[in-house]
Amino acid sequence: MKRLEISELIFKIFAYLFLTVFAIFCLYPFVYAISASISSIDALRTGKVVLWPVEVQFDAFIYVLKQKSFWTCYANTLFVTFYGTIWALVVSIAGAYALSKKRLLFRRGFNFLLSFTMWFTAGLIPTWLNYKATQSIFRGIGIMDDKWLIVIAMGMNAFNVLLLRNAFEGVPSEIEEASIVDGASEFQILTRVFVPMSKSAIATVGLFFGISRWNGYFWARKMIGNSTEWPLQVYIRDTLEQFNTTETQPFTNFSADSVIYSMIICAIIPILIIYPYIQKYFAKGVNLGGVKE
Amino acid sequence: MKKNRMTDLIPDEQTLKRDEFEKYYWRDNFRKIVKDWRLYLLLLPLIFVFFCWRYMPMYELLVAFKAGTKEGVSVLEVNKQDFVGFQWFKQMMFGSQAADFWRAFRNTFAISFYGLVFGFPIPIIIALFFNEIKSDIYRSVLQVFTYLPKFVSTVVMTSLVWLLLKVGSDVSSCGILSTVLVKLGLLSQEAANSGVLYAPKYFRAVYIISGIWEGSGYGSIVYFAAIIGISPTNYEAAQMDGANKMAQIRYVVLPGILSTISIMLILRLGNLLSVGYEKVLLLYKPQTWETADVVSTYAARLGGLEAGGGSLQGLASAAEMLSSVIAMLLVIGSNMISKRVSDTSLY
Numbered sequence: 001m002k003r004l005e006i007s008e009l010i011f012k013i014f015a016y017l018f019l020t021v022f023a024i025f026c027l028y029p030f031v032y033a034i035s036a037s038i039s040s041i042d043a044l045r046t047g048k049v050v051l052w053p054v055e056v057q058f059d060a061f062i063y064v065l066k067q068k069s070f071w072t073c074y075a076n077t078l079f080v081t082f083y084g085t086i087w088a089l090v091v092s093i094a095g096a097y098a099l100s101k102k103r104l105l106f107r108r109g110f111n112f113l114l115s116f117t118m119w120f121t122a123g124l125i126p127t128w129l130n131y132k133a134t135q136s137i138f139r140g141i142g143i144m145d146d147k148w149l150i151v152i153a154m155g156m157n158a159f160n161v162l163l164l165r166n167a168f169e170g171v172p173s174e175i176e177e178a179s180i181v182d183g184a185s186e187f188q189i190l191t192r193v194f195v196p197m198s199k200s201a202i203a204t205v206g207l208f209f210g211i212s213r214w215n216g217y218f219w220a221r222k223m224i225g226n227s228t229e230w231p232l233q234v235y236i237r238d239t240l241e242q243f244n245t246t247e248t249q250p251f252t253n254f255s256a257d258s259v260i261y262s263m264i265i266c267a268i269i270p271i272l273i274i275y276p277y278i279q280k281y282f283a284k285g286v287n288l289g290g291v292k293e
Numbered sequence: 294m295k296k297n298r299m300t301d302l303i304p305d306e307q308t309l310k311r312d313e314f315e316k317y318y319w320r321d322n323f324r325k326i327v328k329d330w331r332l333y334l335l336l337l338p339l340i341f342v343f344f345c346w347r348y349m350p351m352y353e354l355l356v357a358f359k360a361g362t363k364e365g366v367s368v369l370e371v372n373k374q375d376f377v378g379f380q381w382f383k384q385m386m387f388g389s390q391a392a393d394f395w396r397a398f399r400n401t402f403a404i405s406f407y408g409l410v411f412g413f414p415i416p417i418i419i420a421l422f423f424n425e426i427k428s429d430i431y432r433s434v435l436q437v438f439t440y441l442p443k444f445v446s447t448v449v450m451t452s453l454v455w456l457l458l459k460v461g462s463d464v465s466s467c468g469i470l471s472t473v474l475v476k477l478g479l480l481s482q483e484a485a486n487s488g489v490l491y492a493p494k495y496f497r498a499v500y501i502i503s504g505i506w507e508g509s510g511y512g513s514i515v516y517f518a519a520i521i522g523i524s525p526t527n528y529e530a531a532q533m534d535g536a537n538k539m540a541q542i543r544y545v546v547l548p549g550i551l552s553t554i555s556i557m558l559i560l561r562l563g564n565l566l567s568v569g570y571e572k573v574l575l576l577y578k579p580q581t582w583e584t585a586d587v588v589s590t591y592a593a594r595l596g597g598l599e600a601g602g603g604s605l606q607g608l609a610s611a612a613e614m615l616s617s618v619i620a621m622l623l624v625i626g627s628n629m630i631s632k633r634v635s636d637t638s639l640y
Contacts, residue, residue, distance in 0.1 A: 007537040007538045007539065008537070008538045010538075011425060011538045011539075012425050014422075015421075015422035015423075015425035015426060016422075016425075016426065018418075018422055019419065019422050019423065019426065019435050019439075020435070022419065022439060022509075022510070023434075023435045023438040023439050024438075025506065026438050026439050026441060026442050026506060026510060027438045027441070029453050029457065029506075030441070032457070032469060033453065036456075036469075044465075045464065045465040045466065046465075046466060047466035047467075047469070047472055049469070050469065090338075091338045091339050091342055092339070094335040094336070094338060094339065095335065095336050095338065095339025095340075096339075097335055098332045098333070098335045098336035098339075099336070099339075101332060103325070103329060103332075104329070104332055104333075104336070105322055105325055105326060110336070110340075113343070113348075114343065117343065117347045117348075119563065119620075119621050119624050120351070120617055120618075120620075120621045121350075121567070121617060122347075122350035122351045122353065122354050122613075122617070123350075123354070123589065123592060123610065123613025123614065123616075123617055124570065124589050124592055124593050124596070124598055124609075124613060125356070125592055125593070125596035125598060125606050125609045125610045125613060126350040126351070126352075126353035126354050126356065126610055126613075127350045128596070128598050129350070129353050129356070129606070130345075130346065130349050130350040130353055131346075134345070134346070153345070153346050154346070156342050156343065156346065156347070158343075158347075161339065185331070186329075186331035186332060186335070187331065190335070211444055214446070215444075215445075215446030215447065215448070215449075216446075217446060217447060217448045217571060217575075218570075218571045218574070222598060233446050233448040233449075234448075236448055236449065236452060237448050237452070237575070240452050240455060244455070257456055257459070260452060260456060261456070264449050264452055264453065267446070267449055268444075268445055268449060271444050271445070275437075275441065275444065276437070279436075279437060279440060
């Protein structure tokens with residue numbers, strides 16, 4: 001009995017130690033980013049900043065917040081996140097509802113075609129050609145703003161549709177039958193019965209979409225030519241590339257690195273604010289996502 | 294007898310039956326569709342989106358078999374190009390630039406394989422350890438911190454990597470992470486000053502460690518949920534039999550989460566060839582192509598999507614098609630093996 005307790009104790013101590021170290025490892029870059037963004041140029045240059053800010057200044061932050069292009073890009077990101085999430089969510093909910101119904105013809109076929117896109121992707125070049133064609137069609141019908149291309153054409157995700165479909169399949173059929181007896185139409189059943197009953201799955205999927213929209217970079221960079229339509233991620237990367245190529249420090253009283261750190265912090269603040277609320281949904285979403293047939 | 298008479302009346306019974314069946318089959322289905330038209334209307338946007346932006350690119354993979362090398366072949370132009378068969382595939386695998394392709398191919402496998410070996414067990418270990426922490430508050434705090442990197446964008450993550458591993462010089466010191474590594478004796482001062490991200494031998498380590506930083510905490514959720522699902526009576530029974538902590542993990546916990554592990558392993562194996570191109574593109578430099586260039590980044594450069602290449606879209610698509618097909622075979626293969634070995638499968 002004694003030996004048993006000792007092995008348990010050692011394991012427990014080791015678990016605490018390992019996880020604490022790992023949590024610090026995960027958190028450290030963020031803490032350092034905050035400290036570096038408000039430390040002076042000399043402190044950064046001599047490597048004095050290790051954890052806490054040294055010789056505090058807020059000029060880098062003020063410089064970032066004064067840039068008009070920064071706010072333009074911030075607004076673009078909000079635009080893409082807002083409309084992109086709504087569009088993806090509406091399409092996915094409607095489609096997942098239909099796919100969850102046994103009476104849908106060729107249901108297995110549709111499900112297969114949906115899952116297939118998870119296992120086989122066409123690759124970058126064909127996708128690029130496709131987006132370019134879409135772009136010219138959009139331009140042709142008068143949508144000159146490339147943000148709409150990002151909103152409509154990108155970010156749909158088969159996994160999220162499957163997740164919603166599984167949630168809808170979990171709604172008891174008696175409730176649906178009862179509402180049919182009460183004379184509800186198909187749309188009413190969806191919006192008054194299925195959507196309220198799958199709130200947490202919908203929240204999860206909405207957050208998946210929202211985060212991926214907020215963080216989207218690659219195709220936005222490739223497809224948006226006009227820098228006034230860039231989302232924030234593209235702007236951050238562009239600034240990083242600019243400062244990386246210049247040898248001399250562009251500012252006198254704060255480091256160029258502080259500017260990028262400030263932008264990074266501005267970009268993750270909205271995520272940090274909603275993070276405590278969404279964390280439980282994400283944990284739930286991962287477990288909901290068991291792929292089943 | 295009745296049957297015989299029928300055959301007299303109808304010369305070709307077989308044909309008729311099939312015809313009738315088909316007639317009714319389509320008529321019945323048509324009726325079902327009319328009756329449930331609202332359902333199909335709801336499905337329509339999803340079909341539209343997936344058709345236009347998931348399946349049309351697959352159609353455009355045809356550029357891998359077409360002659361066109363012109364910049365920006367669009368959907369309709371693909372049809373107009375001449376069919377050249379497997380010429381691009383041949384050129385890719387045996388032509389003058391074949392070395393570049395095979396390098397990218399090897400790198401893709403190497404990065405994924407090392408990522409699997411080092412990255413896969415860590416979430417499981419973290420989940421096992423989370424289970425040991427009985428204080429709910431402390432565990433929640435740790436969970437909040439360890440899941441956080443997952444929600445940060447690739448751009449932010451790679452920017453942090455660039456800044457933390459910054460090049461050093463006489464006037465300014467190198468990035469803080471390089472400095473720490475030098476202090477720990479894991480990195481020489483020269484290597485740190487000339488930039489960790491400019492040295493080919495460090496690229497894979499940077500890629501994999503940043504991947505662990507980003508995804509391990511979040512990846513542990515699914516295992517943790519599986520561990521919680523194990524009935525406490527199993528532990529009690531094991532304790533009665535005198536099992537110590539290691540024995541409990543070996544005989545109670547691991548069998549309990551085996552199906553989760555195998556599903557996650559199938560998913561990882563299936564993704565063995567789809568290294569995140571975004572992260573590689575944001576982290577690599579021409580100096581590190583030697584170890585960093587993967588198939589998709591190679592194709593992106595070759596096809597003119599990234600700077601530093603031509604407009605050989607046929608060749609680029611051929612490379613990606615090959616890797617996509619192999620990736621799909623890997624999913625199917627690992628799924629089959631898993632089905633046979635442990636009765637767990639994705640579909």
